[in-house]
Amino acid sequence: MLSHTPAPTPSAAAPRRDRAIVNPATGQVIRTVADNTAAEVDEAVRAARAAFESGPWPRLPRSERARHLLRCADAIEANSEVLFQTETRNNGRPISETRAQLSRVPEWFRYNAGLLAAQRDAVLPGDGPYLTYQRRSPLGVCGIITPFNHPLLILARSLSAALATGNTVVVKPSELTPLTTLALVGILRDAGLPEGVVTVVTGGREVGERLTGHPDIAKITLTGGTEAGRAAAVATAARFARVTAELGGKTPIVVFDDIDPRVAAEGAAFAAFVAAGQSCVAGSRFLVQRGVYDAFVEALSARASAIRIGDPARPGTQLGPLISEVQREKVLRLIATGVEEGVRVTAGGGVPELPAELAGGYYLRPTVLADATMSMTVAKEEIFGPVAVVVPFDDEDDAVAMANDNRFGLGAGVWTRDIARGHRVADRVVAGMVWVNDHHRLEPSLPWGGVKESGTGRDAGQESFDDFTWVKTVVVRTAADDVDWYGSAEPGRLN
Known part of the structure; x- marks a missing residue:
């Protein structure tokens, strides 16, 4: 587990489990990372929940949170060459493709910072002496599960929206390609992201299942196979948590x-x-x-x-x-x-x-x-x-x-x-x-997702930003007279 605080040292009774990370271009081991347990996922979620409930991130003024995201974008850009090389070694994608894709990662942080800075609360129409408006609030602790093929871009797409809206996040990268995710968390930490706002757990199926089924996870965003998405949908439905799933395609x-x-x-x-x-x-x-x-x-x-x-x-x-x-x-x-x-x-x-x-x-x-x-x-x-x-x-x-x-x-x-x-x-x-007359073109403003067995919900765009929040409707009576329903000869309309 990697977070803004060191992971606990495993006891002698529970030695650290490691997983070898392989360069698919050669079949050689690059390094090892922790193969976390369900108990370590619980610990990561507790840290994220503490950061949400008592930390500064959700309570920062929107302009301040937007400035944090812009600093994160600049830091990612400054470290881009390391990220390019790391991702190519880890998932085998040609460096020319990796550069073209990952050079755009800062755009997602800047786009969501812009949405946050420009966010307006809706005032809703209605009859009578009432002012009705809506407020959006962060969901809480969100889990993001990313695949091996585009690990950093897909993470940035969801992470930037989740952070902009004031959530804290636990990330589980593919067990095959965790290296750029681990690097990104260090970059965000050095850029000033507060303690516990983003935590990473590494490992395979056990880690993913515990994260999707955890009672304190308010939303899961998952990119992966259809069966994994179906399992996540069932797990989140049991507690009425949200799920965005980008799944298979043909x-x-x-x-x-x-x-x-x-x-x-x-x-x-x-x-x-x-x-x-x-x-x-x-x-x-x-x-x-x-x-x-x-x-x-x-x-x-x-x-x-x-x-x-x-x-x-x-x-x-x-x-x-x-x-x-x-x-x-x-x-x-x-x-x-x-x-x-x-x-x-x-x-x-x-x-x-x-x-x-x-x-x-x-x-x-x-x-x-x-x-x-x-x-x-x-x-x-x-x-x-x-x-x-x-x-x-x-x-x-x-x-x-x-x-x-x-x-x-x-x-x-x-x-x-x-x-x-x-x-x-x-x-x-x-x-x-x-x-x-083209293919696979994307922008931070374009909602990304499918229908049928290709998933539910959307990443990117205003839709993703909004889905990391819940809406509260506030109705304010502005009339000068008092409300006395039972003492009135002609009661008002009952809705």
């Missing part, structure tokens, strides 16, 4: 025949292979109109085959490893299943040959599976690897029906030069986010 990318298939394929390659396909909004099923289908498959396969695989720490690398051997084996099994069901492998499909120093890494060649149908496993199930599944369609109604034929509903993409069609299809597709 993002459809619809390519119409009015667009240059090479242009669409270049955009599709980014959607499919960025972060080695380990993203909930990865474009993993491409629905392509028959008029451009063959040309699209050819162009996407050529682009996939040309992607530079290698050491993610080197600037020229375009594709790094998967997070673990377990994940790579899962993806390889799904590719094999696709072949058994009749897909045609037009690029990749196996493990690349790499230098000896990378032989222990978990690499996989970017893969294109063509001629799939919607009934195939690879077209239905989330793969979470660098695999693009391509399915032909006939017309717009066919494309929309196929796009919606899935249990997930996180993201979707549409490639077309017909702007009316772009709007029309975006409106018909069931997904929390839709990109037209």
Whole structure:
């Protein structure tokens, strides 16, 4: 456990449990971190509750709390190079991608500081001599559970909103990628964040289950698999706590025949292979109109085959490893299943040959599976690897029906030069986010989340900021006369 005070020294009867953190590019251990217990989660929550109930953070003037967030943003920016290198070593994402993503982390702190500084309490309309207004208050202690694929950005998205609104937070990063989270907490501490406002617990399933089920946690924000989200929803429902869950996805990318298939394929390659396909909004099923289908498959396969695989720490690398051997084996099994069901492998499909120093890494060649149908496993199930599944369609109604034929509903993409069609299809597709002629673009102001089995609630935007608060409605009678309901000949309206 890492907090603003040192973790207690384990007794001889309960020796510290450690977990090895591995660099997926080499398979080598980077360092070890504590594998916390349920009892240590309880201790972290107690510290966060004490900071909320008696510490200064929730009671600071809003302008002061906003200034704290701005100082945190500046401190993160000043330490960005360390964070870039640490995250690339820990999750294997190419340094060019890591820089592009993590350089934006301070934006979330500045955005939520701005929302806080500009926050207005609503005055509500009503009849009679009454002034009715609302006040927002922080929820209390919030838990944030983050995944391995984008550990720091996803944390910043929720953490900045939770802090801006006056909550204290216990963070549980993925047991595979805790290093940038641990580094961030130290940066926030050095930037002046008060004692106990942010605490980190590290470990696996035991830690996550105790945090989601803890009676003093007012809200859980979780990014992970659908089953983990379902378990968190059940645990929080038992005590009527809130939950925001961004879960799995099987993002459809619809390519119409009015667009240059090479242009669409270049955009599709980014959607499919960025972060080695380990993203909930990865474009993993491409629905392509028959008029451009063959040309699209050819162009996407050529682009996939040309992607530079290698050491993610080197600037020229375009594709790094998967997070673990377990994940790579899962993806390889799904590719094999696709072949058994009749897909045609037009690029990749196996493990690349790499230098000896990378032989222990978990690499996989970017893969294109063509001629799939919607009934195939690879077209239905989330793969979470660098695999693009391509399915032909006939017309717009066919494309929309196929796009919606899935249990997930996180993201979707549409490639077309017909702007009316772009709007029309975006409106018909069931997904929390839709990109037209682009993919995976985000801003702090844009709500992020899905529908169906892709989750509930939203991260980022005003919606996330507001959901870290509860609303109190205050009704003030402004009339000069007294209220005497039973003594009045003509009582007022009873609501």
